[in-house]
Amino acid sequence: MDPLLAGLAAAFEPASLLMVVIGTVIGVLVGVLPGLGSVVGITMVLPFTYGMPQTASIALMLGVFCGSCYGGSITAIVLNTPGTPQAAATVLDGYPMAKRGEADLAIGWVTAASTLGGLFSVLILILAAPQLAAFSLQFTPIEYFALGIFSLTCIANVSRDAMAKGLLAGMAGLFLATIGTDPVTGDLRFTFDVFELSSGIELVPVIVGLFAFSEMFVRTAERLDLGGAERFRVGFRLPPLREWRPRLGILLRSCLIGSFVGALPGTGAATASFIAYSEAKRVSPRRERMGHGEPDGLIAAESSNNAVTGSALVPTLALGVPGDPVTAVMLGALVIQGVAPGPQLFIDQMPLVYAIFFVLILCNIVMFATGALGAPLFTRVLRIPEPLLIPLVMVITLVGAYGVRGNMLDVWVALAAGAVGAVMRVTGFPIAPMVIGMVLSPMIEQSLRQGLVVTRGSFLAFFERPIALTLFALTAAIFLWPLVQRLRGKGRGKAAERVPDA
Amino acid sequence: MHHRWNRLSAIAAGVMTMAAATAQAFPDRPVTIVVPFAAGGGTDITTRAMQEPMGKSLGTDIVVKNTAGAGGVAGVAEGARTRADGYTLAMAPVGPLTTQPHLRKLPYDLDSFDYVCLAYSAPSAFAVRRDAPYNTIAELVAYAKKYPGKLTFAVQAIGSIPHVAGLALAEMAGIQLSYLPVNGDGPAFKALLDGTADIFVPHVSFLSKNKEQVKGLAILQPERLPNLPDLPTAKEQGFDIDTPIWGGLVAPKGLPAEAKTKLEAGCKAATEAASFRKLMDDLAQPVAYMDGKAFEAYVRDQWTRNRRLLESAGLKQE
CATH class of the missing domain: 3.40.190.150 (Bordetella uptake gene, domain 1)
Structure with a gap:
């Protein structure tokens, strides 16, 4: 039989279809619950895959993966707290939109953007997997370091309204991630002989604290408002086409960023969504409104983090190198299923590869339906009276913070981060930069120090590699661009002369 | 008062059941x-x-x-x-x-x-890129002596078992290896493929799963494996490494x-x-x-x- 048809048949087997639906719904729910993320979701379903046919087990895992990448955005919109780290950038515009009473529309935007991002990445996976895999091998620690430095510009981009405070928060985030075991020498840093700190501070409890707890703390301090819940619209509203048309550029750009970052092992959806958001903030004609409930922000964050799903499978399938902890678990399960990922997979096992393509497409469609059907339920959360909502959220998120690795320290970290976050909110410090710093810090530090091992201690060698050099130059350009613009604004003639040596 | 007694007796009962429980098998x-x-x-x-x-x-x-x-x-x-x-x-x-x-x-x-x-x-094994110019430990050692300081050994964590295997090899052969700490098997494999590292130590099962991209130099245990009869042990190559x-x-x-x-x-x-x-x-x-x-x-x-x-x-x- 033709491999394409064989793949199609495998994907449309009743067992596979059922698993697509079950997996995607579980994924969305896992994403929605703060603290539970993609990794937890995948490992939850993992034991069930052992006894399943190949395609069905893959369908279950891919469903969870896609669904969880999307689900976190719902919590971000409804509760001002990302359900997963991937959705941290979604908070920035999602919650302001919900506060205006348009949570139904915000969920419409993110659902559509997630689905389009996911489908785009399937297309990338179908058309360019071997090429993209080869490209990902061009990224050695030196290129990762350059990418990390480039990504730091996100901090500046999302803190336009409070630059100094944003940079400070970003630095704090970068620092927080250095607590624990030194990635190169194994020495302990800033642990003060507290054994639990030696494994470092987990990202999830910090996010849970900074966003969810601080929000709840601040709300308890505000005057109780029992009326007015009716102004929150419930349901699911898709934005009209004319709203999309001016935003197609942002969508495409974010999909590309997501697919590109996703194909690099060791980066991940959180990094992708921050880069895409920050790019949108830089180029969008509506950038002034971003951060105040502008759909551009939702599109950028959500299309890019779902565009990671397909491309994260590129190194996993084409090289046998997992892209992130989620695909690492998937890779282990595939091996037990008798699939041997690697270059040969795309030659010997085309039916399976096609089945994976179709399953991914189906997952994205089911994800859209789950979002659309679930939205009336999720948006109703906004109408829950605060005296009920606040303890409920606190309990769910605390359990989530504890659940990541079953460590009481994480509960304290979450509570402390909540206090810090509340102070930040009250004093006007943006929270997102801190999270960006924490997400990027391990990648930057480790790649820098690995790079120095590779170059045997030479910094100069970092600038000898074309991709790294390009990224460094881009970073410099982004930093200097506002300066250039300002100089131009002051006096056109003078500024033009000064630009070259700026 | 009554309440207190009730509570106390409840606790006593609980303690007794617990004691009884430990007495059980x-x-x-x-x-x-x-x-x-x-x-x-x-x-x-x-x-x-x-x-x-x-x-x-x-x-x-x-x-x-x-x-x-x-x-x-x-x-x-x-x-x-x-x-x-x-x-x-x-x-x-x-x-x-x-x-x-x-x-x-x-x-x-x-x-x-x-x-x-x-x-x-x-069992673990020394793994190198498929196209690496050495097929045995002896050839690897000769290469390392010819180009001192060139070989990079990816380790899943400092002081991990793969690191110990690398240290043992370097000590026995009298060669210099640079150690590149990565975060586990996947990143180590990636480092090998993109040329950042030249050698690492995975589970032996990793070799058969990825044989188009890597080859094994030696299995790090005293005997060959029945299902991998062609992979020589490090011991028979003169390096008694068992990790x-x-x-x-x-x-x-x-x-x-x-x-x-x-x-x-x-x-x-x-x-x-x-x-x-x-x-x-x-x-x-x-x-x-x-x-x-x-x-x-x-x-x-x-x-x-x-x-x-x-x-x-x-x-x-x-």
Whole structure:
């Protein structure tokens, strides 16, 4: 039989279809619950895959993966707290939109953007997997370091309204991630002989604290408002086409960023969504409104983090190198299923590869339906009276913070981060930069120090590699661009002369 | 007043039931096994495969709890801190038991435990890129001597078993290797493929799964594997390196004899179960079992050897 048809048949087997639906719904729910993320979701379903046919087990895992990448955005919109780290950038515009009473529309935007991002990445996976895999091998620690430095510009981009405070928060985030075991020498840093700190501070409890707890703390301090819940619209509203048309550029750009970052092992959806958001903030004609409930922000964050799903499978399938902890678990399960990922997979096992393509497409469609059907339920959360909502959220998120690795320290970290976050909110410090710093810090530090091992201690060698050099130059350009613009604004003639040596 | 008495008698009743419970035969409630890594990894999968047959042998349920962190030390520490009643065990891997104690201060040492059994042991191997200009350890050593300081050895963590294997090789051959710390097998493989690293040490099963991209120079155990007859041992190439990646069940010191006997039997039954053997087959991993006594002797032996290697590499800390 033709491999394409064989793949199609495998994907449309009743067992596979059922698993697509079950997996995607579980994924969305896992994403929605703060603290539970993609990794937890995948490992939850993992034991069930052992006894399943190949395609069905893959369908279950891919469903969870896609669904969880999307689900976190719902919590971000409804509760001002990302359900997963991937959705941290979604908070920035999602919650302001919900506060205006348009949570139904915000969920419409993110659902559509997630689905389009996911489908785009399937297309990338179908058309360019071997090429993209080869490209990902061009990224050695030196290129990762350059990418990390480039990504730091996100901090500046999302803190336009409070630059100094944003940079400070970003630095704090970068620092927080250095607590624990030194990635190169194994020495302990800033642990003060507290054994639990030696494994470092987990990202999830910090996010849970900074966003969810601080929000709840601040709300308890505000005057109780029992009326007015009716102004929150419930349901699911898709934005009209004319709203999309001016935003197609942002969508495409974010999909590309997501697919590109996703194909690099060791980066991940959180990094992708921050880069895409920050790019949108830089180029969008509506950038002034971003951060105040502008759909551009939702599109950028959500299309890019779902565009990671397909491309994260590129190194996993084409090289046998997992892209992130989620695909690492998937890779282990595939091996037990008798699939041997690697270059040969795309030659010997085309039916399976096609089945994976179709399953991914189906997952994205089911994800859209789950979002659309679930939205009336999720948006109703906004109408829950605060005296009920606040303890409920606190309990769910605390359990989530504890659940990541079953460590009481994480509960304290979450509570402390909540206090810090509340102070930040009250004093006007943006929270997102801190999270960006924490997400990027391990990648930057480790790649820098690995790079120095590779170059045997030479910094100069970092600038000898074309991709790294390009990224460094881009970073410099982004930093200097506002300066250039300002100089131009002051006096056109003078500024033009000064630009070259700026 | 009445309330108080009621409460007191309730507590007394509770204490009595608990006392009665301990008098009953072990086990009368579920046994928890702490896995010191996140769910989904090799150790986790192996432990979960033991769950059902071991539970059946003990006549109770086995609960698997994942406590990840600090390269497995956090979970093993949790296992050392619980009550020594046999109801909480830890699946203690080679690193946290025999290498990490030499690198930093830990909340446990080898005397913190009673040893139940060795549950798995996977041979490791030296892996290099398919197109690398060396096919044996001798050729690798010659290459390293011809181009001093050129070879980079990716290690999954500083002081991990792969690192120990690299240190042993460098010491025996008298060569210089640069060590590149990465975050596990996947990143190590990536470093090998993109040229950042030249050699690393995975489970031997990794070689057969990725034979289009990597080749093995030597298996790091004394005998060849029946299902990989062409892969020579390091020993027969003149380098006696034996660094399997293993793990076993431990309980806090003071485990009651009855519980220990039953747990040992349960572990043995689990490693002999058909479902467990099938999974080991799927993972291309030989089944390994030792009873508590043999396991303890093995752990102490490995501890001493790794201490010496880490010490001579200047990694040991007081």
